[in-house]
Amino acid sequence: MVLAGVVVVASLRLLLRARSSGERAWRIAALLVGQAASAALLYFVLLPPTVPTTAGALVVLTANAPAARTTAPGDVVVALPEAGAAPGAERVPDLGTALRRHPGARTITIVGEGLLPRDRDAARQRPLAFTPSPLPIAVVELDAPTWAIAGRSVHVRGRIEGNVAVAVDLVDPAGARASRAVPDPQGRFDLPAVAGAPGRADYRLQWRDADDAVREDIALPMDVAAGTPLRLWLVAGGPSPELKYLRRWAVDAGLALRTQVSVGAGVELGDPPLPLNAATLREFDAVVLDERAWRTLGAGGRAALREAVRGGLGVMLRITGDLTATDRAALREWGFDIAATDQPRSVRLPGTQTADAAARRIDGSAQIQATDTAPLLSRRPLTASAGDGVPLLRDTRGDTLALWRAEGRGRVALWLLSDSYRLALAGRGIAYGNLWAASLETLARPGATTPLAVPDAARVSERSTLCGLVDVGTLRAPDGSAIALATDPGSGCAAFWPTQAGWHELAVGETSAAFPVRGEDQAPGLRAAERRDATLALAANVVPTLAAGALENPGRRWPWLLAWLLLSAALWWFERARPGRAPAAS
Numbered sequence: 001m002v003l004a005g006v007v008v009v010a011s012l013r014l015l016l017r018a019r020s021s022g023e024r025a026w027r028i029a030a031l032l033v034g035q036a037a038s039a040a041l042l043y044f045v046l047l048p049p050t051v052p053t054t055a056g057a058l059v060v061l062t063a064n065a066p067a068a069r070t071t072a073p074g075d076v077v078v079a080l081p082e083a084g085a086a087p088g089a090e091r092v093p094d095l096g097t098a099l100r101r102h103p104g105a106r107t108i109t110i111v112g113e114g115l116l117p118r119d120r121d122a123a124r125q126r127p128l129a130f131t132p133s134p135l136p137i138a139v140v141e142l143d144a145p146t147w148a149i150a151g152r153s154v155h156v157r158g159r160i161e162g163n164v165a166v167a168v169d170l171v172d173p174a175g176a177r178a179s180r181a182v183p184d185p186q187g188r189f190d191l192p193a194v195a196g197a198p199g200r201a202d203y204r205l206q207w208r209d210a211d212d213a214v215r216e217d218i219a220l221p222m223d224v225a226a227g228t229p230l231r232l233w234l235v236a237g238g239p240s241p242e243l244k245y246l247r248r249w250a251v252d253a254g255l256a257l258r259t260q261v262s263v264g265a266g267v268e269l270g271d272p273p274l275p276l277n278a279a280t281l282r283e284f285d286a287v288v289l290d291e292r293a294w295r296t297l298g299a300g301g302r303a304a305l306r307e308a309v310r311g312g313l314g315v316m317l318r319i320t321g322d323l324t325a326t327d328r329a330a331l332r333e334w335g336f337d338i339a340a341t342d343q344p345r346s347v348r349l350p351g352t353q354t355a356d357a358a359a360r361r362i363d364g365s366a367q368i369q370a371t372d373t374a375p376l377l378s379r380r381p382l383t384a385s386a387g388d389g390v391p392l393l394r395d396t397r398g399d400t401l402a403l404w405r406a407e408g409r410g411r412v413a414l415w416l417l418s419d420s421y422r423l424a425l426a427g428r429g430i431a432y433g434n435l436w437a438a439s440l441e442t443l444a445r446p447g448a449t450t451p452l453a454v455p456d457a458a459r460v461s462e463r464s465t466l467c468g469l470v471d472v473g474t475l476r477a478p479d480g481s482a483i484a485l486a487t488d489p490g491s492g493c494a495a496f497w498p499t500q501a502g503w504h505e506l507a508v509g510e511t512s513a514a515f516p517v518r519g520e521d522q523a524p525g526l527r528a529a530e531r532r533d534a535t536l537a538l539a540a541n542v543v544p545t546l547a548a549g550a551l552e553n554p555g556r557r558w559p560w561l562l563a564w565l566l567l568s569a570a571l572w573w574f575e576r577a578r579p580g581r582a583p584a585a586s
Helices: 002-021 025-046 095-101 117-123 241-252 291-310 325-333 357-362 366-371 421-425 429-443 524-540 558-576
Strands: 050-054 057-061 076-079 107-112 128-132 139-143 147-149 153-160 167-171 177-181 188-194 199-208 214-225 231-236 256-264 267-270 286-290 314-318 337-340 382-385 390-394 400-407 410-415 464-466 473-476 494-496 502-508 511-518 550-554
Touching (some): 025 558, 057 095, 128 524, 139 524, 153 199, 153 429, 167 188, 177 188, 177 429, 188 429, 231 241, 256 291, 291 325, 291 400, 291 410, 314 429, 325 337, 382 400, 390 410, 400 429, 421 429
Parallel strands (some): 147 214, 286 314
Antiparallel strands (some): 139 153, 167 199, 199 214, 390 400, 400 410
16 A cells, blocks of 8 residues: 555656656656556565465474484474484474474474473464374373371372383382382372371382382472361270271371260260260261161261261261161161172272282392282172262272262261271281271361462473462572562463472462472473373364465565566666657757
8 A cells, every 4th residue: 555655646746747847758658657567566575476385394303202204395394402313403492483484384293292381382273283202111190299288198199101010109208118009001000198297298109110120219299287187086886896996096197086985884985975966066077987876876866967967077887787777778868778799798908919018128029029918808798879979999809898979068988898907907007097098088078278379290491380379479499599470460370480499488478388399300201291291282272284285475575676676777767868858948
């Protein structure tokens, strides 16, 4: 539009001059045509016509990209800083630079581990293909808490790539094995444990191969808060070894325990009896009772207990003997159906098939490992089912030994295992403690949560995000230096790039929280899996690629520029030449 306006103004100027100067018509026509042609040539210099070209891809090499690669004609190969040796590839500092240098690429092909957070924004909504390199034989998935309450159950879950791990250990800060698991065929594992004393603790995750060699050792920092002990009420219709060892474990674990055991004729052992009413039940997080105590509660007591469950209380009913028809009917009112079963009564719990940790420290021979297994336990010859039931405990065959269902804000469970105390008798105190800690943690009232939302997988030199910052936040590195945070007022989030590994302190107003940052080279399997998953997600959420065939790209500018210069020079000469002008007056 600007060029057209300039041509119109210049043409009017020529026509007005021609009327006063008496120039020949053919001269005026030549100048008008020349100016229009010059403007057209200048337009094509600025916006050259498109020409069909062969569509190529921008091949982007990332970390661990294979040295051997196949490219098609027209492809451009670039290497990001984290890529290794890449002969023939153009080195670029980031993906954004590569896209600016090669704007005509039809698609982006990522090769290797995947994109870092630095490059993911540049790849959004672009035609993207991803050829991932194989994951390393390492831990590639990990769900480990960085914050816990002392005495409460914690779980470390994950997956090991390669199907070579035969055992996974959780090692406590003292170097003792806190939990052990055998990975399933997909390499997945679940390590239950109990959080130790308050303070920051450095747990470690180790996994071993068939030669019993430690193949990987990953630090698992955990900030353990004092919190409030779980308040447990044990109610039983009579003493038993199971009750004895459960009480002993609860005391050792620091639970706020109250016990009420009836021995008949109105005699009760343990603490002074409490009335079972709403006020009493509000003072507990979980109640564990057997079927005899359940029976003596009567309809009124069970109604009060059920109302407390709806308010958040956790209840476990241990089935230790035969149930009457009245018992079964009462359980049906609570959503459970009980039936007899011919399933084997001898069971073994998952994770107890291998040698105990203490035995391995004393004698790690193959004979000890083969013979030192946990004892067989027994179960009641019953099955429990519920329409909305969730298994709480299974044996190694997959049969359900405990089942829970939600009731309002609380949970209620049926427990069919008769003699878990045998684990403690056999020296499996850790397994016994983990069993009951995990079960009660599942059922009990929800405890406190970490006061601030903090990253759970921060890493040095990679962008991390803090959200939920309703006030100005202060972040301090392990050396005490402050890290500036620019909070987006709309989202309440702030991004930062950690430069040090270790604990970082976040303070917002009167509230504070700590979170660990991994070193740049720590846990390479987790790093590779995170990049792979993020890049796969980008590739799955992009605009469709263009159809195969020719791609229209801007043509060359220099021929148009040369023609414009020649024509402009000719017009400059012709405007000053004599031909076509009126004869000068003598």
